[in-house]
Amino acid sequence: MSDYLLEVNDLHVQYNTDDSVVHALNGLNLRLKEGEKLGLVGETGAGKTTLALSILRLLPKVGQIVSGSIKYKGEELLDKNEAYMLGLRGRRVSMIFQDPMTSLNPVKTVGNQILEVLNLHFPDLSKDEKEKKVDEMLQLVGIPASRKGEFPHQFSGGMKQRVVIAMALIAEPELLLADEPTTALDVTIQAQIMALMGQLKEKFNSAVLLITHDLGVVAEFCDTVSVIYAGRVVEHGAVEDIFMGNENHPYTKGLIGCIPDLSKDEDRLHPIPGSMVDARSIPEGCAFADRCPHCMDICRKIIPEEHVNGTHSVFCHLYDAIKEGEK
């Protein structure tokens, strides 16, 4: 039995299209302890959602897990059959989607949709027990149980996301994959939803993998953060290491630099120059090299090694240069 709830090792995932191969994940490593809140941060196209779908083994047909391993409680998920995965999805690992407007079935009442998950994973409960659980769950997410007979279109966006959270948590999963759960919501509702997720996470003691590009949400919610770029983790550490540490990956610095700072009198933001690397042709060496202000010759040739400093690890040649210099 390993110490980790979820262990992703050197995961390579690609999408095979007719005329090209898109390398979505290129040797991604991830560790998640039980009850931990890990934030997965990266730009659009960095492979965040691909990772979540790989864990559930629900990649679209063109997606292919090339190599690597995904261990859940020490068991290799990539070797399991579909029947095992059906029992895992929703019961032990649940997912919350980005857009609550479209992730509920429009022709079923919200109560019935939550009930369906219960029926599936707890068929032995009596009808009354199930109904009671649905009512309790709705109350927990802040929806009066009397509204369970209503349809999704009768709810607002924030309320729908609450329903989605209720569906995801009704089976009390050990791991919750939250794929940009607040992106489609406005800021006040975002704060409510994150607070709600925090409370429920404590109650059910689930681990959370929060996929987002919103650093504010990560700083508020998560214990640890992994920053990914072009399908690889470039920096991993506790929240303090990332936001308050000084040996950051240039990419992380760039991301943080994109947040407007109201305490300074500046006219312009500092975006990261260039755009996400083309996943059809991942360059040799560090994928961030082209956009990096500190790019060196070695960056274009060799993928940087991990530099560990306590709980903090960075994958960047900048720090081996500094260390070499110290010697």
Next chain:
Amino acid sequence: MRKKKTLSEYSTGELVLYRFRKNKLAMLGVAMFLFVALFILFAPLIRPYDTVVKQNIADRLQGPSSEYIFGTDELGRDLFSRILYGGRISLFCSLAIIAIAFVSGALIGGAAGFFGGKVDTVLMRIVDMLMSVPSALLAMAIITALGNGVWKLVLALAIGQIPRFARMVRSSVITLRNMEYVEAARCFGISSMKIMLKHILPNGIGPIVVSATLTLGAVILSISSMGYLGLGVASPTPEWGTIISENKVNIQYYPYLGIIPGICIMLTVMSVNFIGDGLRDAFDPKSKN
């Protein structure tokens, strides 16, 4: 007093029924359909079968009267009896044709849309083959191969209708299977079969049901055109379309011979359309009621 159920205590199916019953036009459709269907069903209690074929030349081309409610035709046969018994073929055969075409079309189209890839290609090319032959010609070929008979006629016409349903179901399944809630359902561990039945079917069925009911009129007419060609049902066996076509020379001077069977066809098609429309609304939770 019986406790009134709150909405949440209904299952999805009960809710559909509940919304359907609240739709006045749909209930009118049901009433009209039952009116026609009951007459046809209990035809032997109303008129003996003899009167359908018994020719009474002395009373030929009589207008509606107390003796002959709907009048008589060129050969002095009672039009009312002919319509009663003719409805058996028109109504029940056309419903059977629609049912067969609907179910097999839905299965083919559903499988093709849901599984995609090779399954889709193989099934849809077969459907294309059926589609490339004009449906009347196809039906004629099938009847010629199988021989005359009511059930063979049903089969022949049903096969001709399969492609449209298969195409329609396939396209709506393809749209729906990419919806996020279907993906979400997968993430909750729901199996493909259940997703198909519980998430895709209820979302896609509305327009298909309406289209099925609209096809009914066309099917009644195609039964009669087959009859006109001497395939399937032939005179003197009555059938609504056949009744119109055998009386067409007299319609100019004796219009009731065309109007009365025409009204029967219209009533039936209209009632089924109302029912279909009501079903479509009932399947859609957003419809106001």
